[in-house]
Amino acid sequence: MTGKFKEGTPPIKNRIYAEPKILSFSINEEIFGSQILKIKEIVDTTTNVVFTHYLKELIEKPITFIIHAVWGGIGRGELTASQEKINKDITLMICNIWELMEFENITEAQGFAIEYFIRGLAISKIAYLIELNKNRIADKPGQNDEYSDLINSLETIGNA
Numbered sequence: 001m002t003g004k005f006k007e008g009t010p011p012i013k014n015r016i017y018a019e020p021k022i023l024s025f026s027i028n029e030e031i032f033g034s035q036i037l038k039i040k041e042i043v044d045t046t047t048n049v050v051f052t053h054y055l056k057e058l059i060e061k062p063i064t065f066i067i068h069a070v071w072g073g074i075g076r077g078e079l080t081a082s083q084e085k086i087n088k089d090i091t092l093m094i095c096n097i098w099e100l101m102e103f104e105n106i107t108e109a110q111g112f113a114i115e116y117f118i119r120g121l122a123i124s125k126i127a128y129l130i131e132l133n134k135n136r137i138a139d140k141p142g143q144n145d146e147y148s149d150l151i152n153s154l155e156t157i158g159n160a
Contacts, residue, residue, distance in 0.1 A: 039097055043118075046093040047125040050086050057082055058130050059137070066130065070123050094118050 051058065058066060069083035070090050094115055
């Protein structure tokens with residue numbers, strides 16, 4: 001790039017940006033606050049159970065293992081038995097959240113967007129727990145070959 005802009009494109013410092021629009025809507029905090037806490041509990045419980053139940057396999061496999069499991073291997077071939085079970089757990093979690101939210105008049109695209117965010121959240125939380133525990137294992141010198149005792153003694157701490 002020679003520092004020239006496409007014709008008609010002002011330099012960044014001269015661009016005028018529209019004010020961001022903040023959506024305002026009334027929320028009954030008692031109702032929605034409790035729904036949000038229930039959703040948080042559903043997501044936290046599901047991701048922690050998946051992580052602790054499949055801990056050894058999740059730590060040994062590449063991080064893409066959990067991505068394919070959460071998404072059901074869409075377009076990626078067959079899943080392992082563990083990935084299929086993880087996918088069922090995540091799908092049940094999503095169904096529970098849908099039921100709790102009682103969406104009305106939602107388009108297919110909007111539904112996919114919501115599911116995309118939920119699955120992404122699950123992947124992020126589980127991936128964080130995987131990497132956190134891989135780092136814990138790596139911090140124990142001399143135990144890298146025989147880390148099964150460490151894995152078996154790990155406990156989920158907090159929520160990702």
